[in-house]
Amino acid sequence: MKTLGITFLCITGIGLIFINFRSSSFTQIASGEKLVATFNPNIGLSMCGRGGATFNFDLTGDGSLPVAPKLKGLGEQHFEITTESAEAQEFFNQGMRLVYGFNHAEALRSFQEAARLDPDCAMAYWGQALAVGPNINDPFPDMERQKQAFESINKAAALTGKITEMEKALINAYKARCTDQEIEQQNLNIAYFQEMQKVYESYPDHPETGILYAASIMNTMPWDYYDGEKNPRENTDACVAALRKVIEKYPKHPGGHHYFIHIIEAKDPNQAIPSADVLDDLAPAAGHLIHMPSHIYIGVGMYAEAADNNRRAILADENYIAQCQAQGVYPLAYYPHNLHFLWAAASMLGRSEEAINAAEKVADKVPVSMALDIPFIQDFMAVPLQAYTRFGKWNEILTTPDPGATYLHTSMMWHYARGMAFTRKGDVEKAKDELQQVKKYAADPAAETLLAAYNNPTSNVGKIAIEALAGEIAASEGKTDEALEHLSAAVKHEDALIYQEPAAWHAPTRQYLGALLLENGKAAEAEKIYRKDLEINRDNGWSLFGLSQSLAAQGKSIEAQQTREAFQRAWSLADVALAASRF
Numbered sequence: 001m002k003t004l005g006i007t008f009l010c011i012t013g014i015g016l017i018f019i020n021f022r023s024s025s026f027t028q029i030a031s032g033e034k035l036v037a038t039f040n041p042n043i044g045l046s047m048c049g050r051g052g053a054t055f056n057f058d059l060t061g062d063g064s065l066p067v068a069p070k071l072k073g074l075g076e077q078h079f080e081i082t083t084e085s086a087e088a089q090e091f092f093n094q095g096m097r098l099v100y101g102f103n104h105a106e107a108l109r110s111f112q113e114a115a116r117l118d119p120d121c122a123m124a125y126w127g128q129a130l131a132v133g134p135n136i137n138d139p140f141p142d143m144e145r146q147k148q149a150f151e152s153i154n155k156a157a158a159l160t161g162k163i164t165e166m167e168k169a170l171i172n173a174y175k176a177r178c179t180d181q182e183i184e185q186q187n188l189n190i191a192y193f194q195e196m197q198k199v200y201e202s203y204p205d206h207p208e209t210g211i212l213y214a215a216s217i218m219n220t221m222p223w224d225y226y227d228g229e230k231n232p233r234e235n236t237d238a239c240v241a242a243l244r245k246v247i248e249k250y251p252k253h254p255g256g257h258h259y260f261i262h263i264i265e266a267k268d269p270n271q272a273i274p275s276a277d278v279l280d281d282l283a284p285a286a287g288h289l290i291h292m293p294s295h296i297y298i299g300v301g302m303y304a305e306a307a308d309n310n311r312r313a314i315l316a317d318e319n320y321i322a323q324c325q326a327q328g329v330y331p332l333a334y335y336p337h338n339l340h341f342l343w344a345a346a347s348m349l350g351r352s353e354e355a356i357n358a359a360e361k362v363a364d365k366v367p368v369s370m371a372l373d374i375p376f377i378q379d380f381m382a383v384p385l386q387a388y389t390r391f392g393k394w395n396e397i398l399t400t401p402d403p404g405a406t407y408l409h410t411s412m413m414w415h416y417a418r419g420m421a422f423t424r425k426g427d428v429e430k431a432k433d434e435l436q437q438v439k440k441y442a443a444d445p446a447a448e449t450l451l452a453a454y455n456n457p458t459s460n461v462g463k464i465a466i467e468a469l470a471g472e473i474a475a476s477e478g479k480t481d482e483a484l485e486h487l488s489a490a491v492k493h494e495d496a497l498i499y500q501e502p503a504a505w506h507a508p509t510r511q512y513l514g515a516l517l518l519e520n521g522k523a524a525e526a527e528k529i530y531r532k533d534l535e536i537n538r539d540n541g542w543s544l545f546g547l548s549q550s551l552a553a554q555g556k557s558i559e560a561q562q563t564r565e566a567f568q569r570a571w572s573l574a575d576v577a578l579a580a581s582r583f
Contacts, residue, residue, distance in 0.1 A: 073285025350574025
């Protein structure tokens, strides 16, 4: 029985996190019967095995039994390769669909099955190298995976005698990023990009060359495609152009739309609304692809649509994980990411019950025992506290057990939430004690490098927590000027965060600053704050409510009424009433 040891660098769609993960052993099924996954269109799920039975696999078998199930509901993308086996072609297609759905472990098994069915299929080995190699959520794999990719691509290179020239070009290009030596991965990523540029120039009209070329660009600068002013970095425009060409010529290609959403979401999500709409139901059993439109929908204020996509993604992934016994990075990161996103979208809609339930489920679904090795788990552990704070559930916060100082990020957020709870309950001295604890954790040298909030270190998140809590404490003591100074500083720190979705801070700080300004008769200033927040978090009910209040306070009755109506539309699914733009 073989045990797979893999080091992942995971982003879950939004940030860079190193993961050292070793999966459990897998056992092989006892029958050589063909396995076909079934798909129920009424619920949008895929199932592994005969009649929904679970499917187990072993990578050290003798080649007589399948190592991967057939999965339906992943889309219809077809990449014609050189093979004499129709089934090998089918599993290769499945592997590519899974790669484009960021389920690389399952993709690897599909490519291995293609190779089992046709041992002379060069592209099956190329696919294996692709699946274990770098990707935008995992640009720096460990040496074990590098060697696995190196071995696979060399097998592919040894079988190039009877394949097409484009296949040869793809294999030769991929060799540039594979090594069994200790070479800086970024240098390999750049070398691969340079080779893929040549491939794309030779085959500019093939969808796979366009997508793989674009992905090679993105992999040289993952999640950093624009500067702070949203100006494109070198090669970003070339990436966008290649993906536009693919989706214009192949409007049902999941990979084209998926990558296009990622390359454009941080700059102008409006441009990717058509891709989000297409991807919405293109692969109804691929949880991550169902989820992906929400990256755009939440960015353009379509919070109900974002929530719906993640509900469906959660359902699809829960079924896939249970039926296929999925292990590794997908159930550990991509599945909780759906829950995390549902919490964020439901929060913007004012759906407190759904948001809190999703937040609690995020924390329940991650292994606390791995929180020190996998930093983002610490943030997942803190999501319930963030949800309670957002909706004013002060008793729930104060009855939440201490996570322990071992978990630096979680503990910092625990003390922050308790500080907010004590402030709202009028116990200022206890709130100040909690603030000192927040400061202690934020100042810990380890916080500078702890990427619990994906792209953003805990120290930067701590800066917001300190200023936000200090501002609320000062406000409760009637120190308005001091409170405004602290909350204004919190806004600046929030604005300085690196882009990610969901955002690294649980609630827009402008909603707190605006409320304080209104409470102190500064309606005109509050109006500016709310308008700015609505530029960032479009059509969100919290700031529409605050804006309507600020307009009314200035006697702008017609505009106030129009804004109030916009708020009522935005808040139509909410289960809480607002007295201010924050609890």
